[in-house]
Amino acid sequence: MNMISCHYDANDVRTGILHIGVGNFHRAHQQFYTHLLLNEKDQHAWGICGVCLLPSDEKVVNRLRAQNLQYTLTVCGRNGTNEVHTIHSLRELIWGVEDPDAVVRKIADSSIKVISLTITEGGYNLDKETGEFLLHDEKIQFDLENPASPTTVFGFIAEGLRWRKVKNGGPVTILSCDNLQHNGDTAKRAFTTFIEAQDKDLAAWVKDNVTFPNSMVDRITPATTPEDIKRLNKLNGTQDKVPVYCEDFAQWVIEDRFIAGRPAWERVGVEFTDDVSSFENMKLSLLNASHTLLSYPSFLIGYRKVDQAMEDKDLVQFIRNFMDIDSTPFVPVPENTDLEKYKETLIERFANHSVSDQVSRLCFDGISKFPVYIIPNLDKMIKGLKDLTRPAFLIASYRHYLKYKTDDNGNTFEVAEPWMTSSDELLIDSDNPNDFLKLSAFKGIDLRASEQFVELYIQFVDVIKDHGITPVLKSIIK
Structure with a gap:
């Protein structure tokens, strides 16, 4: 020190x-x-x-x-x-x-x-x-x-x-x-x-x-x-x-x-x-989006510290696949930036034992985070006919987190969503998982219009409910 x-x-x-x-x-x-x-x-x-x-x-x-x-x-x-x-x-x-x-x-x-x-x-x-x-x-x-x-x-x-x-x-x-x-x-x-x-x-x-x-x-x-x-x-x-x-x-x-x-x-x-666009796009699309991707699945598995979650090789691979396959094609690289090194550094930062960040902090206020960190690139992925596996899994995990408030170990928890509306609460309570796709967090994009997304999402909703997060996560690791 x-x-x-x-x-x-x-x-x-x-x-x-x-x-x-x-x-x-x-x-x-x-x-x-x-x-x-x-x-x-x-x-x-x-x-x-x-x-x-x-x-x-x-x-x-x-x-x-x-x-x-x-x-x-x-x-x-x-x-x-x-x-x-x-x-x-x-x-x-x-x-x-x-x-x-x-x-x-x-x-x-x-x-x-x-x-x-x-x-x-x-x-x-x-x-x-x-x-x-x-x-x-x-x-x-x-x-x-x-x-x-x-x-x-x-x-x-x-x-x-x-x-x-x-x-x-x-x-x-x-x-x-x-x-x-x-x-x-x-x-x-x-x-x-x-x-x-x-x-x-x-x-x-x-x-x-x-x-x-x-x-x-x-x-x-x-x-x-x-x-x-x-x-x-x-x-x-x-x-x-x-x-x-x-x-x-x-x-x-x-x-x-x-x-x-x-x-x-x-x-x-x-x-x-003169222009921060490429820097902010890189950071929001890689760091912030990856934090959101990590948050709900790892919390539902039972992890409460980010560095502990990063000891799970499946979660690390999940995040790295998201960065490489889903995000990188839509990230303009700022001048004098090594994008591969940037992504490697992000993995190191998430795994920093001295920081040991709280997973609950990453889960906080998803209603505000999804429109900024996830939806812009997801919209591009849908329009570009890309594989939607990882974002569909994330949103199915988010629904499970908000609806059941219980992790895979049977531990109950409270959610912190300061901008959630009464309409959002009705959509979460609904037993029809398609209703959740109308959540205010996803405004600006009609996820129900993508047949591929809906098919994957419904599949993940059902399997997460019946078998928990871990088997689903393992099934989508490439």
Whole structure:
């Protein structure tokens, strides 16, 4: 274990970035890169003001405040050697439930040049079929009608930008750091649709004064359980109430479209480009899609840790076949990237015993993940008359996971699907497996229209129910 010290006085750092969503991934990724950059004396204007907007954020807010907003990040090496960083880049922390006006004031502050976001794939409030912003959502309607009392991220940013405009606070960049293809374009569509519906004058100002770069982010960061806190503190000789741990791989590729200036993140390994499409396609189609492919079958077999699942040779072969046969034909390779090496590294990353990610984390919120990670390439596979065995098996496994909530060993579990609708629940409860194919997770594609897919899917549904996951998995390994 190596304890890594910073070389800057945190008290000299000013905030130039406001970040909404101070979760584990943000603290292992964007905060980490910024913390490294602050060692450069000419970059001290880029400290981060964190913003939390949910009632459930109270615990992490209080714990971070109790330790002067500092926390430890343990970077778990694939070679078994860990690095421990004490992160100082979080300079302010505002809890919107406690002080909503402070959030608005900070967005309006001219010193803030970048507003970054990790609000999850489902947090952009978009229709899964059309991609349009859902203006009729109850919370959205409240914020549209009560601009001075925002409750959603859209309401807060609109009100903050309105005051920024009034105060001549200058332009600002909104930078999505969520796992969405074209995440900047997605953020732009969501925020500008909301603002246009609420305030046309502000919408005109935003058009000229706000940019939305696309970005691609990558670093496996498990949830931190109470047992992890004890383990990490014992390992590191610390008493951190909110430690984070992650893998030793990290990547961040960003379109260089910052209207008000930006940190020199390229000095610490961030790649700036004119187009992130090939990077994000590669990552979503291989890493994120493979994580989803692994999640439900391995959980139903009985695995609860990803590295344990990766000791199962059948699962490893299943994932590798998916990468090579199903995904690679649809992945444009970024310049200077060895795709075979990238796939080999993914297998190593999944198997990292030091990280030991939770399978339940991969299973979380499939409703939001399928439309982003699985459906785009599945649509291409269907149109290209490709073999649909693996995606049909995955979706049959997902149905079994949601419907029966029992693994092959008889262990029951609860599912975590925050964006599941009452209509989804009826489709899951139905004894007709074809009804499940109308789930909101699959909007935008009619899986029932593919005879090959339906035949495979129905076959897998029946065999999984009668015999469990393992025999089916073995039957489809090539």
